[in-house]
Amino acid sequence: MSQRELVILGTASQVPTKQRNHNGYLLRWDREGLLFDPGEGTQRQMSFAGVAASGITRICITHFHGDHCFGLPGVLGRISLDGALHPVGVYFPASGEVFYERLIDSSAHNRQVELEPHPITDNGELPPPGAGFTLRAARLSHPVETFGYRLDEPDSRRFVPERLRELGLSGPVVGELQRRGEVEIGGRTITLDEVSEDRPGQSFAFVMDTRLCDGVYDLARDVDMLVIESTFVDADEQLAVEYGHLTAGQAARVAAESGVRTLVLTHYSQRYRTLDQHLADARAQFDGEIVVAEDLMRIPLPPRR
Structure with missing residues (x-):
């Protein structure tokens, strides 16, 4: 890999639709491939997107609701089948370690890939990725323990x-x-x-399934690309609060207040057949670049500052 781009594998929330697969986001960063929240069907979506499972070097799971992790067994099986020789780091909330163990051994299989589990217990930098960037996590606000992620390349x-x-x-x-x-x-x-x-380093943040909280702003601050859930439109804000999610307008307000360059909205409730209102709500709060994510879309990281 010699490019930096985000490949959208799925944009649905709890219930997939005919147009939206469950979650799945592959960040291609030079020779690294970071897979975020592989929901059910991620392996198949990767085939449609033309990206190889053998290119995955790290997997980051925000929490253990099914739409964010049910695709893990299939992805790991595909990595083994493709004969990837490198170890794969897997990051996830420590409180869900029992679910992680069940998922990676959920069927009779011959797992060839070497996994390096990294259970997360609190905010802070994660074990050194050894890839020319730092990776850290911040706690979010959802009914189950949830962490968002941020990647930062050092300035040079x-x-x-x-x-x-x-x-x-x-x-x-x-x-x-x-x-x-x-x-x-x-x-x-x-x-x-x-x-x-000076050559400023690039940065990327991934925020999924959360109400507004300090962790959201910590991850989003001055980031080049923010991928953030926008499960509901603003008119349904009460539902967002009740179920531990964000509206499109709230996500955009975070971007505006945090100095985000490119805002990527995703994780839409099945109740919305179109996403026009999501874009309208976001545009009312943020005048920067907004991408309303669709399945199989490729989004390049913005040029360096």
Whole structure:
């Protein structure tokens, strides 16, 4: 994988429809593939989307309601069948570990994939992913214990070709400058700062099945892409509160108040045949980029700031 994009595998909530499969979201990040909340039918949706299960390196489960985890056995079986040789990290709320164990051994099978379980007990950074980014979790507000996720790439610096040319720097000396932070050319010391500029890291947040709470805002702050549930339209806000969900307008208000660049709405109740009102409610709160997710859609991460 050499690209960064989100592949939408399913956008339904508790009940799938003819147009919407249960949840499933694959974040393709360079050589990593992070699968979020694999609901029932995720394996089949991956075939429709043209993405390979062998590319999955991590699986992140927000909570153990069926529409967010019933696809796990099938996905793991497919990874084994495809002969993936790398271990797969699986992140999930520790309180649901019994469900995790049942799911991964729910049938007679020959599991070949090596799983690295990471039960989550509280907010904070998760075990080092070793992939050039940090991964952390924040507690959300839902009838069962639920965590959202955030991925952050560290800031770095990049060379500015024009400055290198102006100073006559090329070849091995550029590598030396990168390693040491400075080089001496013609009696002059040139520092890395003189020929480079900040390269902000990219960020991604995944918020699913929650009322408004501190964790939502913590995950969303200044993120490049926010994938967030919008189960109900604003007119049904009371139902959202009762069942532990968000409306489209609430999700968009979070994005506006948190400095989000691209807002991706998803996880729609089966009561809505169209999503026009979701977009209208969100647009009333947020004037940035809004994507009303549909099954099998591919959404590139926005360009670096």
